[in-house]
Amino acid sequence: MTTYRKDGINPLLISIITKKDLSEIPQSPPPPMLPGVYVRQVRKNLSNTGESVPERKHELTCTACGKRGQYNLGTIVVDMEKFLKRNDSFDSVWNKAFQCTGYFRCRHCNSAGNWQLSKQTLLFLNITVMTHAMTGMKQDEVVIGKTGTYDGKTFRWASEAEEHHLRKLNEDPDNAWIWNRLGNLYLNGGRPDLAVAAFEESIKHDPGQMESHFSLGQILLKAGLKEAAASHLRRVLITAYKYDRLKRSDLRDMLTETLFTLLDILEGMTNLVEFLPKADEILPDCLESGAPDKTVTLNFREIDIRLDKFEGMYPLAELYMNLNYKKPASDVKSIYPQQQNSGRFTQKKKKKAKKKRKKR
Numbered sequence: 247m248t249t250y251r252k253d254g255i256n257p258l259l260i261s262i263i264t265k266k267d268l269s270e271i272p273q274s275p276p277p278p279m280l281p282g283v284y285v286r287q288v289r290k291n292l293s294n295t296g297e298s299v300p301e302r303k304h305e306l307t308c309t310a311c312g313k314r315g316q317y318n319l320g321t322i323v324v325d326m327e328k329f330l331k332r333n334d335s336f337d338s339v340w341n342k343a344f345q346c347t348g349y350f351r352c353r354h355c356n357s358a359g360n361w362q363l364s365k366q367t368l369l370f371l372n373i374t375v376m377t378h379a380m381t382g383m384k385q386d387e388v389v390i391g392k393t394g395t396y397d398g399k400t401f402r403w404a405s406e407a408e409e410h411h412l413r414k415l416n417e418d419p420d421n422a423w424i425w426n427r428l429g430n431l432y433l434n435g436g437r438p439d440l441a442v443a444a445f446e447e448s449i450k451h452d453p454g455q456m457e458s459h460f461s462l463g464q465i466l467l468k469a470g471l472k473e474a475a476a477s478h479l480r481r482v483l484i485t486a487y488k489y490d491r492l493k494r495s496d497l498r499d500m501l502t503e504t505l506f507t508l509l510d511i512l513e514g515m516t517n518l519v520e521f522l523p524k525a526d527e528i529l530p531d532c533l534e535s536g537a538p539d540k541t542v543t544l545n546f547r548e549i550d551i552r553l554d555k556f557e558g559m560y561p562l563a564e565l566y567m568n569l570n571y572k573k574p575a576s577d578v579k580s581i582y583p584q585q586q587n588s589g590r591f592t593q594k595k596k597k598k599a600k601k602k603r604k605k606r
């Protein structure tokens with residue numbers, strides 16, 4: 247018997263987290279089966295397919311059970327190079343050129359990845375992409391390009407990319423980095439409940455996984471769990487010192503975003519300074535790693551912070567970075583040029599932060 251479920255969960259995800267054999271997990275697991283400290287509350291307070299995902303509902307047919315339904319494709323990505331290969335058949339072109347970020351499973355049989363796009367959707371996509379090709383004008387409905395996983399693989403459906411991550415985690419369940427990537431995939435797919443489960447798992451295996459603390463903090467805040475959010479955002483500041491997965495400029499932007507978010511949660515600079523981790527919390531860890539202790543003198547009162555612009559928080563953010571340990575430089579400016587942006591992610595964040603500051 248099949249059960250109708252609006253928000254399906256991959257049984258393999260539950261199997262890996264709970265360490266139970268896959269045969270013990272139902273084919274269509276009910277939501278309470280997914281473990282996690284905040285999963286239930288996030289599911290309750292934050293509707294899935296929230297604001298982080300554009301609403302692009304299209305009709306799909308599940309080829310596993312034959313039932314049709316409307317599913318949110320999220321961001322639709324089209325690979326122009328593959329699209330323009332006109333010697334391929336129409337269907338084959340779309341099979342190769344189309345990708346979407348929305349995460350969904352069949353509401354009837356919980357299978358995923360066996361989808362057929364409707365004729366109307368294909369026609370709609372065709373017109374949109376041709377318009378883009380002929381006029382060069384950006385179309386809101388699709389993004390031209392390619393989206394791939396951290397290890398360079400490309401997949402058509404988010405659920406296929408998920409399966410790829412889960413297979414890796416099945417072999418290596420303690421890999422906090424892959425759990426983090428999986429969390430991002432769920433978040434971009436419009437499933438904050440699954441994202442929280444993955445980020446929590448990531449931190450469980452590596453409490454120093456800074457990006458997972460950051461994302462968890464942001465989701466918890468949106469779900470109205472301010473205290474829990476602040477606690478994870480504080481961990482961002484503590485763990486940044488040893489974190490080496492991000493470019494320095496991206497690390498600084500993430501710390502800056504964290505500080506502004508904490509400033510909002512704590513309602514003011516005085517409370518923020520009280521709340522900030524001090525050197526003694528960061529230092530023992532850093533000494534273990536062999537860093538010279540002079541690099542972690544945190545002196546809040548003597549630094550010049552401006553709250554009217556994103557960059558104004560940089561001096562405080564930089565206190566939490568390991569400035570001298572790995573890359574000694576006499577001139578700090580040479581490591582931190584006055585760059586205006588560092589990738590799409592931070593540009594968007596900065597704009598948001600600037601807008602926020604203006605409102606103040």
Ligand SMILES: [Zn+2]
Binds near residue numbers: 308309310312353
């Ligand atoms: Zn189905």
